Amino acid sequence: MRLLTALLPRAPSRVQPPTCGDVLVAWRDAALWNDRDGSELQAIAETILLRSTPPDIRLRHANGQEVVYARQVTARRPVVGRIQGYRRLAHGMRLLSGAVGGNASASVAAGAVNITVTAPSCRRGRGSGALVPISATPEQQLGLIARHGVSLSAFNGLRMGMGGSQVGLSSPSVLRESRKRLAGLPSKGVFVTASGAHLMSIKAAVHEKLDALSASNSFVERLLRDEHLQPVSQTVAHEVPPADDPGSGAAAPPANVMDVHLTLGLDKGGDPSSVNIVMGVINQRRPQKIDNTILGAVCLANKDRYDEVAEMLSEHLEQVGQLVREGVVFGGVRRAVRRFFSGDYEALCTVHGHKGPSATMPCLNCLSTRAPSSAHADLDTLYGTLQDVDRPTPSHPRSASHLVRMVAAGAPGASPGQQISDLSQAGHRSIDRPPLFTIDPRQIVPIPLHVLLGTTLRPLRLAVEIVISCRGSNDGQTFANELAETLRRVVRVRPASYLGGVFIGRDCHTIAQGATPFAAPSLV
Ligand SMILES: [Zn+2]
Numbered sequence: 001m002r003l004l005t006a007l008l009p010r011a012p013s014r015v016q017p018p019t020c021g022d023v024l025v026a027w028r029d030a031a032l033w034n035d036r037d038g039s040e041l042q043a044i045a046e047t048i049l050l051r052s053t054p055p056d057i058r059l060r061h062a063n064g065q066e067v068v069y070a071r072q073v074t075a076r077r078p079v080v081g082r083i084q085g086y087r088r089l090a091h092g093m094r095l096l097s098g099a100v101g102g103n104a105s106a107s108v109a110a111g112a113v114n115i116t117v118t119a120p121s122c123r124r125g126r127g128s129g130a131l132v133p134i135s136a137t138p139e140q141q142l143g144l145i146a147r148h149g150v151s152l153s154a155f156n157g158l159r160m161g162m163g164g165s166q167v168g169l170s171s172p173s174v175l176r177e178s179r180k181r182l183a184g185l186p187s188k189g190v191f192v193t194a195s196g197a198h199l200m201s202i203k204a205a206v207h208e209k210l211d212a213l214s215a216s217n218s219f220v221e222r223l224l225r226d227e228h229l230q231p232v233s234q235t236v237a238h239e240v241p242p243a244d245d246p247g248s249g250a251a252a253p254p255a256n257v258m259d260v261h262l263t264l265g266l267d268k269g270g271d272p273s274s275v276n277i278v279m280g281v282i283n284q285r286r287p288q289k290i291d292n293t294i295l296g297a298v299c300l301a302n303k304d305r306y307d308e309v310a311e312m313l314s315e316h317l318e319q320v321g322q323l324v325r326e327g328v329v330f331g332g333v334r335r336a337v338r339r340f341f342s343g344d345y346e347a348l349c350t351v352h353g354h355k356g357p358s359a360t361m362p363c364l365n366c367l368s369t370r371a372p373s374s375a376h377a378d379l380d381t382l383y384g385t386l387q388d389v390d391r392p393t394p395s396h397p398r399s400a401s402h403l404v405r406m407v408a409a410g411a412p413g414a415s416p417g418q419q420i421s422d423l424s425q426a427g428h429r430s431i432d433r434p435p436l437f438t439i440d441p442r443q444i445v446p447i448p449l450h451v452l453l454g455t456t457l458r459p460l461r462l463a464v465e466i467v468i469s470c471r472g473s474n475d476g477q478t479f480a481n482e483l484a485e486t487l488r489r490v491v492r493v494r495p496a497s498y499l500g501g502v503f504i505g506r507d508c509h510t511i512a513q514g515a516t517p518f519a520a521p522s523l524v
Helices: 002-007 020-028 034-049 082-097 102-109 138-147 152-161 172-183 202-215 306-314 317-326 345-351 377-383 400-410 448-471 473-490 505-513
Strands: 056-060 066-070 190-192 197-199 259-269 274-281 293-300 328-330 333-343 444-446
Touching: 138 172, 152 172, 202 274, 202 293, 202 317, 202 328, 259 345, 274 306, 293 306, 306 345, 317 333, 333 345, 345 444, 444 448, 448 473, 448 505
Parallel strands: 259 333, 333 444
Antiparallel strands: 056 066, 190 197, 197 293, 259 274, 274 293, 328 333
């Protein structure tokens, strides 16, 4: 089409344009002259051979009508976020690789490839300039293969290309053997029950993780802080309680006892939907990375119901209890295990046998009631309500001992009057089933992403509420519309159609970075 367009003379539309065949015949008959048709021939050659970017593309239809597609340049924002920055860099690299040799040059420039000038066919060159044999064990190489999603055959192809066994890379048969050995370790063993697939030994997996942290010298101390936010140094080793001591079950040793922080969380999602138990040792840099976590169980379910979660956790609770009781030996010293529980709020409530966010006492950390009401006036007076936003900290926190009492009240042998169904609101405190965990409520931690999603939306809503209360509903309506337009056009984010209409995590960061536009709407 471009060829035809280039050949089109600027003539009245009635003139029949020559066909490609006409041009070819003319060319073969030497009817095209360099001095007369040189510029057109150049244009044809450029159209065919070069990737040009003409300012506009013209298309002439059979009826003589000419359509012009003009290039429109959209100004790019000078400052962009991290992800957009990566996208632009990748786009630039792709453009660069269009040039001859550009791909290799770009890789070298980005540090992805090292150039080693060797002469494999030259005997004198071997050993001196050739690749240094790799010292990684087959297991370590297997870890790299798994981490980067390379197949064994692709890995072997690279190995053969780089010099075969001389470079120290393991052969596929050696790698398969080491894979078998790894799969046989207790920390990697998996068993399957009606509830799902479970890790054979969570205890062994935690010990293996700690050994790895010790071997790589990357164990990070996590000290608790006192009331003045100063870190409390850990000086005392953990002592295993006597066998007849039931222990507190709170998994919250004193701040001066040396400890290891162990997280346990429930996460649901995926397709097909599953509920997963995820564990992690926080005493390392970037514990949130998926490679640094331990997958404890995967159970096919689309909701974290109490009975299903109880069945899932029952496979592991004993081992987790042992870990908390006995602690772990790290660096020759026995350390206590401080357990944290994480998950979305629904999962947290399920695990603690709590009625949920619409209960009279909806908070898992304190006993404040949801809102003042005549039915619970006594409780409101005692514990306050969540509407008392002036209080900096909850004055009536929940305690692990109450969770322990609720476990006893839910046990089959609980005496009448002590069972959960017999307790008043002040007694059960919105917990209507035996908790599956009895940790210190201060160690129940929400997922940071969920905090981000909640706290991003809340100030925006508060801003609208302030305008309504100060200037009335009409101004509030106008301001809300302006705010939505600013978010859409300037900040370029929009609420997700799922997750209850909150902004997704990436957009939350974009809103925080582009907060200056919010000073502009009619707040002043
Ligand atoms: Zn609270």
